[in-house]
Amino acid sequence: MNDPKSSLTQVRDRIDSIDRQIQELISERANWAREVARVKGEGLSAIDYYRPEREAHVLRMVVDRNHGPLSDTEMVRLFREIMSSCLAQEDPLKVGYLGPEGTFSEQAVRKHFGHAAYGLPLGSIEEVFQEVAAGHADFGVVPVENSGQGMIQITLDLFLTSEARICGEVELRVHQCLLSQRESLEGIKRVYGHAQSLQQCKTWLRVNLPSAECIAVSSNAEGARLARHTDDAAAIAGAAAGKVYGLKTVADAIEDRADNTTRFLVIGRSLFPPSGNDRTSLLITVNDKPGALYDVLSPFAKRNVSMNRIESRPAHTGKWQYAFFIDVSGHIDDESLQAALKDMGPVAEQVRVLGSYPVALP
Amino acid sequence: MNDPKSSLTQVRDRIDSIDRQIQELISERANWAREVARVKGEGLSAIDYYRPEREAHVLRMVVDRNHGPLSDTEMVRLFREIMSSCLAQEDPLKVGYLGPEGTFSEQAVRKHFGHAAYGLPLGSIEEVFQEVAAGHADFGVVPVENSGQGMIQITLDLFLTSEARICGEVELRVHQCLLSQRESLEGIKRVYGHAQSLQQCKTWLRVNLPSAECIAVSSNAEGARLARHTDDAAAIAGAAAGKVYGLKTVADAIEDRADNTTRFLVIGRSLFPPSGNDRTSLLITVNDKPGALYDVLSPFAKRNVSMNRIESRPAHTGKWQYAFFIDVSGHIDDESLQAALKDMGPVAEQVRVLGSYPVALP
Known part of the structure; x- marks a missing residue:
């Protein structure tokens, strides 16, 4: 085991054997999922035997059992995907959300339903309610609360006039950082960010960078890209963007509310x-x-x-x-x-x- | 086993026990992945011990072993994600692509690197080459060939002047359908689609809908949405969009080349x-x-x-x-x-x- 090469071969052999077992078990699980469909005998679409309470129960057991090294989040993500694949053996779930693709709302859809579901990007939150009501979408995912800015009124108001039922909630946590080529706040004259992110960090910016100009751009990623090319600018974005764009994290968790979470509701018909x-x-x-x-x-x-x-x-x-x-x-x-x-x-x-x-x- | 309810309970117990085993094995796999990092002892970033040849080998074994019920594509996807999570225990891979998020190029990134990698949406194919060369991105994913339209010249030309190395290829297969509220071609006066999709189906459209107006829109999904609201229009999009938007598939596989595949290259530095x-x-x-x-x-x-x-x-x-x-x-x-x-x-x-x-x- 002291020769790195033979040791590496041994580790890889071990991983191969683990993969073989994982694959066998996933296939067996998929067969049992078909058995659930058969027992229920209700129809051929995923919506007929999708049970959010059962999925939540399964994922909670995953968290309870988890002792690392993968984080709870990663392990839950993998089981979401396994369940998503098993469920999509029949006609996959269709899930409407506020588009376009690639937004925060789509992230919430994927976090909750996995990648084997069909995502249906729509033009407005109202349209998400309509498509669910009309049965074009099995479920919808709508933002309902941002911990910094409170309830999203348009979503609440739509419940007043619609028959939609809430079937789940999804939380996405975002920490905003101040990213820059610079090591410190000194010399930062401009701050780029999406309008909503600038809003979320308003107090922090007023206190720490009172004379900097805040410039709203189309996305935080765009802001980070702009900040990379100038040495008197900073961007507000997640820590991941800092790593991706090679910027330094000048300040962390700068959102006005420390628990900056967006909460989404999953809406359905039952x-x-x-x-x-x-x-x-x-x-x-x-x-x-x-x-x-x-x-x-x-x-x-x-x-x-x-x-x-x-x-x-x-x-x-x-x-x-x-x-x-x-x-x-x-x-x-x-x-x-x-x-x-x-x-x-x-x-x-x-x-x-x-x-x-x-x-x-x- | 004849009482559906108790039978369902038994199936679920069986699934729970399978999940327990899958989780144990994934955790063990993640531990061995750390061991690979330790044996290699090269550093702390995923790029230091990411080995595309090893991943390809593992996934090929997955395909060889697969006997359903999940498709090869779904099973490969799950193993990609498991490997992606195991690898991202250290600093995840940073992968540049032609943005924005939610595009076909991002799909190629996710198909190849899974969701635990950092995606880095960039403004042009040229920028993808630059970011990889500068080391801001570990890898880049660029489109190089569309089976209908041949090689993508800009990508080829960039190889002439850059030092980029090709480390992988990704293929995304797309079948285009003609989707409409109507059951047949009769009465279809307009066809919506992304410019590229309209181009890919040019011959078919000329032969089958010679007098219909072709209207380029921002995405195929947008076209499908427009087609849903009028009864004399159709949209070109994938079959999934038809299901999502509740449109009928009037004609299938209408692309001029039957094997409509976009091929991407994974570029790196070694x-x-x-x-x-x-x-x-x-x-x-x-x-x-x-x-x-x-x-x-x-x-x-x-x-x-x-x-x-x-x-x-x-x-x-x-x-x-x-x-x-x-x-x-x-x-x-x-x-x-x-x-x-x-x-x-x-x-x-x-x-x-x-x-x-x-x-x-x-």
Whole structure:
């Protein structure tokens, strides 16, 4: 084993034998996936036997079992792809998203559905809702929240007028860095970045580079490319872009909110059973009278249902009405949640379950 | 096993146990990949121990062993991703390509390097060569041939003036379909498609839809979207787009050449050892005198080296010189190829080995 060459040969032989076993197991898994289709006997499209709660459960077990050396994220990614291939043996899932291809939204689609699904780039978030409703897309992926900038109103408003159900959530974490040819902030006169990224780092820029000019460009990658060719400029982009474009990271995690995450919702046409770690999104309309909000919220507290988010929107259905988007922990089948909704009955004008779905994976 | 529900539970238990084994094996594989890095002891970047000939060998074994139910393409894709994750434990590979993201070129990058590599979208093919030469990118992926339209001259010309080496080839196969809301050609007055796709189907369109207007749009997906909203239009796009956009396939494989493949080259800075099934690309310059081409080619025939492609270009280095791009079967280390090049010595002005690399996988 001391001769590097023979040692390398031995390692490669070992890897070959591992690959043989992995391949046999993947093939066996694909056969069992066909068996699931057969047992369910529902039809020939992936949508007929795709079960988000089951996928979430499988991936959670993957994370629990993982002891490296691959990160949880990489290991989950590989299992997503294996499941994606197994599922796509029948007609693959069709997933609509805000196009064009290559955007952040497409990344969310791939993170959630893998590369064997068909991606369907659409022109607007509204169109994603329409295509799902019309059945042209099996699912849609829409951005709903940016941790720096709050809820994305257009997405929330579309739930008011559509029948869409939420079947999942996807989180993409982005850390913004200040990248430059320079080693320090000194001498940086211009900062390039996508308008949204500049916005996300506004406070940091005002404090640390008050006199630099901020220039919005078509993408962060474009900004990094521009910054590479000048020595008095910097770009806002992810650390990966710094490595790719050979720029130094002058400052890390410069976004105003340290947990800069974009949250996407997976929308579909039906509700799914519990996965064991779920979240429920509710749309509750109340008449605008004193104490209405309190009356709506107190059943959750009473029944020990923990609330994760609340956002109010004027409901377009009638004057003086308000709609609350409320996310709570648990599945709609949970007794405590059922009881809370029952308590709420006399108070709320309308309670719609937008969906119960697995909590996002890393 | 006759109760569908308990039968489903049993199948899922079986899948869980398979997943457990797959995960254990992938982790073990990742550990051995680290061991390769340690044995080689060359450094900490993926480029230091990435070996295309080894990857090709591993994937060829995957194809040989594959007995379904997954297709060779899907199984190769999964192993690409597993290798990609294992390799990216160190600093991932940086791969330049003709951007923006979401293009055909990016698909070629992902097909060859998987999703754990960093993709570096660039503004031109020339820039891909430059970034590889400067070491900002470890590899580049450039289109070199479309089976319908022949060699891509700009890429060939860049080899004349650069030191780039060819380290691999990637083939993407595309079948074009005519998609429409209509069931037949009758009544189709307009055909949307990307300019290149319209070009690839020119003959078919002239014969079958002589009076239809051809309208170039930004992408085939865009064309399919437009066609969905009108009943006298059609779009040229892949079959997948038809499924995604809910259009009928009026005609299949309408490209003028039935084997419509785009071939990409992977460029880098060094030559790699044989993988067992290789191709060699040569750049041979000759003075323009009678019989020069024949003199250059006869050594290949004599030494039983089979030629796959030849393309002549005026060399920019001197007047009256011609450059031949010649692809032959085999690796530059093969005796027969060595002998042929030796024979050629007195005839050719210059012989440059652009690269010996594994033949593209499915």
